[in-house]
Amino acid sequence: MAFLSHLISGVSLGSIYAIIALGYTMVYGIAKMLNFAHGDVIMVGAYSCFFMVSRYELPAVVGVVVAMVVCTILGVTIERLAYRPLRQAPALAVLITAIGVSYFLQNSALLLWTSNPKVFPSIVGNGSLKLFDGQLSISYTALLTVVTCIIIMMALTWFTSKTRMGKAMRAVSEDKGAAQLMGINVNATISMVFAIGSALAAIAGILLCSAYPTLSPTTGSMPGIKAFTAAVFGGIGSIPGAMIGGILLGVIEIFGKAYISTQLSDAIVFLVLIVVLLVRPTGLLGKSVQEKV
Amino acid sequence: MSVVVPKLQQLARKNLRTFLPYAVVIVAFVVVSVLANGGNISATLRGQLVPICAYVVLAVSLNLTVGVLGELSLGHAGFMSVGAFSGVTACIALSDTIPSQGLRLVVGMIIAAICAGIAGFLIGIPVLRLRGDYLAIVTLAFGEIIKNVINCLTIGKDSNGLHFGFLTTVQDLGMEADARVIINGPIGISNIPRLSTFTAGFILILVTLFIVINLVNSKSGRAIMALRDNRIAAESVGIPVTRYKLMAFVTSATLAGAAGALYAMNFSTIVATKFNFNTSILILVYVVLGGLGNITGSIIAATVLTVLPEMLREFNDYRMLIYAIVLILVMLATNNASVKALPAQAKAWFSRVVTGSSGSPGGDASIEADPRPDATVVDHDNQDADEQDDVSEVILDV
């Protein structure tokens, strides 16, 4: 029963990673950049929800919606101001800019909201579902997380394969130039991807803080790095890959903590990533691209 | 004559490239030493001298991986960490054997370099098989693993010699009562002998420059740069990829290890979490702002960016925010075509205003704008030399 309980918390944590990883992977797929500021967008989302719910005592739904709106605007603004001018620049320049944006968000948060951690109330309360005569309990937060993750996954799959915008998105990630010649507005498409990714980051931030209820300006960095790892694990650029990578990572982390060592759990996660990449150099579902000679 | 003059100019330019880094470092050392002897240096800056030396070495060594080899490494702090912990452990363990402080520091740094080199070799073998962003994430992963592993390490010393433990407490080491605990898991090392001096840092920088510059200007360095510019072509002329990638990576790790030991022995305590992802990024920022492959640029960027946050101390809470904004603006200014064209436009506008002539509007600007028509295909490892010079100039302006 302990095993099952660990599995459930693993899947739940993994679902959060998966939602963050989706943002990473979509942005990477279309803009070919590692958006290191993504983790900090999560933090901003969590703060927005926190103030709506705790400070202004509005219903949780309002908190979630406000957080999503704030993050969407933030994500699109970051893209417009910091990344779009560098579309033609070397990848490393964009990476450093993303790091700059990450520092900017963290330090702004530090100034606005201080480094004192806030206690984040779970948006669905602290209750849990009891099964097998109370031997197994699943918190509502965990349930909500997993369900949200499944819904997001299905919605995204439908969006990218069935809608006009989704198809435009895939076209732009294949070949920007060709997509432009076909009349697709490349800039608008990239903005949209940042909007979707950032809205997902808001959701992830709220779920993360509901499960682990401390919120500080650096809340987003480690989950951000882990989710980035998850995206690479699954094959960066691949939406189902991010999903699988995220969930596997969460499960490995929780099992590592439970059965091997709490101190080494991060090391185990990263070790598994390395082993996977050595066997499959482009991740679980990544496409291997042969260089044309 | 007409043939000889350009040849001489070329020679001069080449030698300048080689000797400029040494000149910059030596002049800086002399100036700072003179100022320090006259008591003209603030206490904070004095405290920063050894860390600056360490960061210069780290930046130059990372430049070997990122600029010369062209592979993005996000785990350089991991090697710094290995060097810091092994170097300090060695220095404490040898405190009775080698009484001379200077010699002990040298031995400590050499041991640190060797340990970090071995770590670099072990990590390099799997890592260097990967490409691009996948390689970057794996270096990040290794950096985090090193941090975690050192966090679980306990080392102590008693009359029976050294005792090692992993995931155990100090008590489990079973040492005698007079034992000296060296590494105590997450608490790290405390009571470090403060052996590092500014002079030691200066010498380490010179040694680093000697190794890196001579390596780059040799057969091995050419092979490494050939791999960066075009792997397939390099293989076609018989350059073994893994060997030269490893050579660059291990050399880089070795120097980072020595710098780690220098850095650690400037403080009384160190913990493994200090050498995290953010530290790796910090060093990467020096390299990118200094210019990929530009050694002098790395030196200046590491110095200025270590001193800058200190100088911004009067802005107190805002200093890291300012740092972030400066970082973003510098990247935009040096990499965006229209921002790059601004000075030329301003110049054209200015000359129009001054002379009152109505020359072709923005004529200069259009020439200045994006010198690289094929910029879309430029990878991070193909940044051209002109651009790097721009970057270092901007840093100086900052």
Add this chain to the structure above:
Amino acid sequence: MSKTETKLVPQPTTNLIPERDADKQPILEALNLGIDFGGLAAVDDFDFAVSPTEIAGLIGPNGAGKTTVFNLLTKVYQPSRGTILFDGQDTLSMNSVQLSRAGMARTFQNIRLFDNLSVADNVKVGLHNHINYSMASGVLRLPSYWKAERAANERVRELLSIFGMEHLEQAQAGSLPYGAQRRLEIIRALATNPKLLLLDEPAAGMNPSETAELMDNIVKVRDMFQIAIVLIEHDMSLVMGICEGICVLNFGKIIAKGTPSDIQNNTQVIEAYLGRRAEEGRHDAEGE
């Protein structure tokens, strides 16, 4: 350059090589070579021999698989089937680096120079395996470093002078004009001291006078170094002008082999280039 028609004589296998090398072992022999990309045979049943001093041509319409053959020979791709004998040795277990050391050098269709290095350094990278000093002597600047570097610099100047590029020694390779880049690629390949040189469209992007100069230089290189050269080229004046044996590929298969005059009069070749309808008889393949 006086052009005399070479007579091709059969090898023990189905291959043809020039008569003057008949008693020598071919430098390169490919037998039943083939590779599949996603189930489709990109090259199939490729039989080909090159004698030690031959200039051979590999021609065919776009997409026929010519560059793929080069990639198979140099092990950029691993063949799905068949045998490659280089200098009598089976290359099955060898990789690109080992083949280069064994004496196979090549240039690339899409120029692959070390763009950020100087012209001289590009050639020195080609000389890599002929410069003998260790990493340590390089870093410590031991006498062996200075001696080997001096010798290398001299060799670089010699090689550059073959193509009249000595004045460009310090120029950045990536900033050279197109024609000079192609020439530099050939020089870099020659620096490895090859026995066989594979040139992938050496005249692409060159004007007629540059092409004529290149033709002279290719023959000069062959005569100076006594090596074999295989070239892929679309410029038929070049191919017909200097190649002794020609091999025509279409859809990954060899459709004709022989001397330039054999090829010019081969109906299958004319069909491949001009399509089935062109039955006007006398057409040289130049009409591509």
